[in-house]
Amino acid sequence: MNPNKALWEKGDFTAIAAMMRESGAALVKSLGLTPPARVRDLGCGDGTTAVPRAQLGVDVVGIDIAQNLIAAGNARAAQLGLRQLTFQEGDACNLHTVDNRSFDFTLTVFGAMFAPKPHDVAKEMVRVTKPGGRIVMGNWIPNDPTSFVSQLLKISSTYSPPPPEGFVSPMTWGVESHIVERFGQAGVPREKISMVKDTFTFSSPKPPTHLIDVFRQFYGPTMNAYDAAQKNGKVDELHRQLVDLANAQNKATNGGTAITATFMRVTVDV
Numbered sequence: 001m002n003p004n005k006a007l008w009e010k011g012d013f014t015a016i017a018a019m020m021r022e023s024g025a026a027l028v029k030s031l032g033l034t035p036p037a038r039v040r041d042l043g044c045g046d047g048t049t050a051v052p053r054a055q056l057g058v059d060v061v062g063i064d065i066a067q068n069l070i071a072a073g074n075a076r077a078a079q080l081g082l083r084q085l086t087f088q089e090g091d092a093c094n095l096h097t098v099d100n101r102s103f104d105f106t107l108t109v110f111g112a113m114f115a116p117k118p119h120d121v122a123k124e125m126v127r128v129t130k131p132g133g134r135i136v137m138g139n140w141i142p143n144d145p146t147s148f149v150s151q152l153l154k155i156s157s158t159y160s161p162p163p164p165e166g167f168v169s170p171m172t173w174g175v176e177s178h179i180v181e182r183f184g185q186a187g188v189p190r191e192k193i194s195m196v197k198d199t200f201t202f203s204s205p206k207p208p209t210h211l212i213d214v215f216r217q218f219y220g221p222t223m224n225a226y227d228a229a230q231k232n233g234k235v236d237e238l239h240r241q242l243v244d245l246a247n248a249q250n251k252a253t254n255g256g257t258a259i260t261a262t263f264m265r266v267t268v269d270v
């Protein structure tokens with residue numbers, strides 16, 4: 001089994017995505033897409049950004065490596081009556097079922113950054129996007145104290161076994177020099193790439209401890225960290241660190257959760 005696929009099928013990202021819907025819709029609105037644009041959403045999960053885009057009347061194909069999330073996305077599309085939205089299984093490192101230059105827009109929000117071969121991912125995104133089209137990536141930023149998920153993954157990694165040789169951290173997609181180098185290798189000149197910091201909010205009527213419980217129960221990387229910490233007798237320590245992180249970043253004043261996390265928004269004109 002492909003370990004990248006196994007990691008994301010291990011949990012159930014729909015539980016976390018439920019806390020990301022408002023920002024997903026706001027991000028889509030800011031893209032200014034109008035029909036008849038054809039959009040590819042890579043690492044789409046169950047459609048945090050794909051659903052609001054299809055609701056604008058735009059044709060959307062979501063691609064994700066996790067079969068359970070494809071099924072959840074197709075169920076959402078059917079329930080909402082969105083016939084112009086389909087979800088398919090695929091790997092952002094090798095989009096072999098997708099024709100060259102077949103989409104006006106390729107969007108990937110905290111999706112393709114998790115695929116293990118970043119140079120292949122950049123090449124594939126450029127290949128499937130039409131000249132004159134656009135790629136937009138949302139990527140967490142390493143070592144940014146306000147980039148909540150990167151902080152959560154950093155803490156989790158200190159309790160997890162070392163990654164296999166050759167592993168490239170997904171967080172490198174949040175670093176300007178890597179972004180420019182990867183798209184450069186894919187044939188995109190520097191002046192066609194822009195990067196700006198943006199924010200995405202995790203919101204819930206429940207307190208931050210609940211958010212951490214959801215990550216613990218459903219988010220593959222965090223599940224693995226708890227499994228490893230369990231073996232070392234360090235579960236309580238890991239849990240305390242993650243709860244402290246969530247509490248420190250929470251801005252809600254009503255007993256709920258509102259964590260506004262910084263990410264790198266990358267726009268590439270193809």
Ligand SMILES: C[S@@+](CC[C@H](N)C(=O)[O-])C[C@H]1O[C@@H](n2cnc3c(N)ncnc32)[C@H](O)[C@@H]1O
Nearest residue numbers: 008043044045048064065066091092111114115
């Ligand atoms: C953090 S989730 C984000 C999901 C969705 N974009 C959202 O915002 O709700 C990361 C997603 O990337 C998917 N993913 C990871 N590696 C992938 C790959 N190589 N190809 C396609 N999807 C991948 C995971 O299955 C998961 O759905």
